[in-house]
Amino acid sequence: MRSPWLLGPLGIIVVLLLWSLISLSGAVDPLFLPSPPAVWQAAATQFQEGILVGDALASIQRVFFGFALSAGLALPLGIAMGSNPLVCRLLEPLLGLIRYMPAPAFIPLLIIYFGLGELPKVLLIFIGTFFFNTLMIMDAVKFVPPELIETALTLGGRGLPILTRVVAPFIAPQVIDAYRINMASAWNLVIVAELVAANEGLGKRISLAQRFLRTDEIFVGLIVIGLIGLLIDLGFRAVLRRSCRWAN
Amino acid sequence: MHLSVNGVSKSFGEGRHAKLVLDDISFSIKSGEFVALVGSSGSGKSTVMRLIAGLERPSAGVIALDGKTVRGPGSDRGMVFQKYSLYPWMTAAQNVAFGMSLQGLTKALVRERTGYFLEVVGLQDSARRLPKELSGGMQQRVAIARALAADPKVVLLDEPFGALDLQIRESMQEFLYQLWQRSGLTALLITHDLEEALLLAQRVHIMAPRPGRIVRTVEADLDRSNLAHLRVSPPFLELREELVNTLRTLDGAAS
Ligand SMILES: Nc1ncnc2c1ncn2[C@@H]1O[C@H](COP(=O)(O)OP(=O)(O)OP(=O)(O)O)[C@@H](O)[C@H]1O
Ligand SMILES: [Mg+2]
Numbered sequence: 001m002r003s004p005w006l007l008g009p010l011g012i013i014v015v016l017l018l019w020s021l022i023s024l025s026g027a028v029d030p031l032f033l034p035s036p037p038a039v040w041q042a043a044a045t046q047f048q049e050g051i052l053v054g055d056a057l058a059s060i061q062r063v064f065f066g067f068a069l070s071a072g073l074a075l076p077l078g079i080a081m082g083s084n085p086l087v088c089r090l091l092e093p094l095l096g097l098i099r100y101m102p103a104p105a106f107i108p109l110l111i112i113y114f115g116l117g118e119l120p121k122v123l124l125i126f127i128g129t130f131f132f133n134t135l136m137i138m139d140a141v142k143f144v145p146p147e148l149i150e151t152a153l154t155l156g157g158r159g160l161p162i163l164t165r166v167v168a169p170f171i172a173p174q175v176i177d178a179y180r181i182n183m184a185s186a187w188n189l190v191i192v193a194e195l196v197a198a199n200e201g202l203g204k205r206i207s208l209a210q211r212f213l214r215t216d217e218i219f220v221g222l223i224v225i226g227l228i229g230l231l232i233d234l235g236f237r238a239v240l241r242r243s244c245r246w247a248n
Numbered sequence: 249m250h251l252s253v254n255g256v257s258k259s260f261g262e263g264r265h266a267k268l269v270l271d272d273i274s275f276s277i278k279s280g281e282f283v284a285l286v287g288s289s290g291s292g293k294s295t296v297m298r299l300i301a302g303l304e305r306p307s308a309g310v311i312a313l314d315g316k317t318v319r320g321p322g323s324d325r326g327m328v329f330q331k332y333s334l335y336p337w338m339t340a341a342q343n344v345a346f347g348m349s350l351q352g353l354t355k356a357l358v359r360e361r362t363g364y365f366l367e368v369v370g371l372q373d374s375a376r377r378l379p380k381e382l383s384g385g386m387q388q389r390v391a392i393a394r395a396l397a398a399d400p401k402v403v404l405l406d407e408p409f410g411a412l413d414l415q416i417r418e419s420m421q422e423f424l425y426q427l428w429q430r431s432g433l434t435a436l437l438i439t440h441d442l443e444e445a446l447l448l449a450q451r452v453h454i455m456a457p458r459p460g461r462i463v464r465t466v467e468a469d470l471d472r473s474n475l476a477h478l479r480v481s482p483p484f485l486e487l488r489e490e491l492v493n494t495l496r497t498l499d500g501a502a503s
Binding site for chain 2: 145147148151152153154157161170245247
């Protein structure tokens, strides 16, 4: 294959074609499978009414705050666990346990504690990503080659400067990659939270559409969610490529 | 400068599982000397070096630099590892500058000394390259420049050329020897290559394994005006032959 990057768009085009063919053939009731033009029309309408952008911004904002909190706290904690065996022994079993509790199962508790506002949704995203972020950063720190740290010690380095000038740059690519991977769960969770309770947001729009049997709007929601997720992923990859040229 | 290793033993592990790795090692190095430790794999050479560097503590005995007992790592004892020790995200120049900036030298001084030491190792043209863009030999020269730039009293080199091809290794040996002559550095070289030790060091300690100990010390008074000639000169070959036999009997007796 001369240009393998063509394969990705090709797969998408094939699925689009199949979708058009099936809905054109009339084999499936449009109530269940809206045609591509119908979905496009629904998207255009939502866009003109400002709903689409408003929903997307609401969802993105929740993901942003929840994930920023998670990423910001996971970094120091992961570094502490990876570099200090005592901290690691103390916390690893606990985090390992919580990590296996499905984040959506916390929704009822969060609603009881914090009601239906923004806070419980932000916290859900935090709960769903913080433990993975922390454990992945801890692992990255544990695999810093000891020679790099020992060299710094023999060059006159001490604790904190070694953390900030040796450990931090070395783990940067893995940290960015961990964030990229866990961002996918954050994006899933915001939709779950909005399905349960919200005034606006892409997940909220989908559950409203279900109530009125608007499958075209459900399709719009799904596709927009997928596209935004893909963009975020590509964004992380670009940051990784540009900031960690040495690691490629 | 006087580095003394006095009656040093080291065991790893506790109680019944304790393993004696070094048994009563003693030797010393003075300013400007080039000393080598030679021994087969597992004879505890790296452990000696890590003890001197302060990365491990002796189980018994004392290591002292200028009369002060070594209690931890410090910039007065520079170290060059066999491999993987350059910071991969830093350019050659940034690697060389790293120790100096850790020590808080002014930016201007760091820049000046970085240029100087890159030139000393002949890499001024590669200043802005990343380690992965440098050959193995060049990487080790950067590592040596980085160690020297931190202004240590003694440089500890743990098989610095062990990962290089034979040809590059020979040119690096020339390089290190000339560096030592020009800059008057004090060096402790660890190697399992007897030829390398005899070629470069004025004094060679031969170590035997299980437990690691110094079994013989050789003063290698050789004419080093031309290393290529020295490699094939009869006195050199004779001495090497004799010591190879010593090592072989030791290994035979041990296994
Ligand atoms: N941290 C450690 N814990 C337990 N045993 C160790 C440790 N470090 C070294 N040893 C043991 O000490 C012995 C000597 O190791 P050392 O690395 O000093 O040998 P060496 O002479 O440098 O060998 P090589 O030529 O392979 O580098 C080996 O048997 C090794 O397994
Ligand atoms: Mg070794």
